[in-house]
Amino acid sequence: MQAVLRRTLISSSPLLRHPVTSLSRSWRPSGFRNIVTKKFTAEHECVAFDDASGLGVITITDHAQSSLGDVVFVELPKVGTNVAQHEQIGAVESVKAASDIYAPVSGTIEAINEELSGQPSLLNKSPEEKGWLCKIKLSNPSEASVH
Structure with a gap:
């Protein structure tokens, strides 16, 4: 039945x-939506894995953007860059402070959010959706495990 x-x-x-x-x-x-798994770091970076695409999307958390204040500049890695877990991949500058961005996982940068260069305030308005930083193809899938 x-x-x-x-x-x-x-x-x-x-x-x-x-x-x-x-x-x-x-x-x-x-x-229909796919299953998305998120992994957060102590430095308030986040990587979300979509089971359909196989890519991780790196963002900062809402708490991080709130602590930074109004974001005025975002530096992102170049597409094709190979990064190691915990390696610096960019920086965010705000009216209050500057903060480095670290890779939550190892892999190759497949895409960056070009909109952030002209609209860095997207990090404040929508840090985990429209304000995504970059997409990464994992080189070590075990780093994606959430524990």
Whole structure:
């Protein structure tokens, strides 16, 4: 009975174009969220791992942006840079202070948030979403374990 009900609910979803008669592990309807795991450092950096992309997104925490005050400048690493865990990857300057940013995991920088160069205040407005710093491809997946 549950399988029939599940099939009916998924089949009637407006997100799907075709009825679904069976489910598999690799099947993901568009519009559904993936599992995201976050790992925080003592220095208030955060890396979020999306199970679909295999990349980690590095941000600072809301507490860090609040402690810094109004951010006026963000320095980010270059795409293609290989970094080690705990290595400095950038800096943030605010009206109150300057603070270094450290890599929560080892890997290769795959992308940076270009919007921060023109709008550093995104770190204050949305530190863990629109104010993301960079995306990293892990070189040592064991560093991603949350313990």
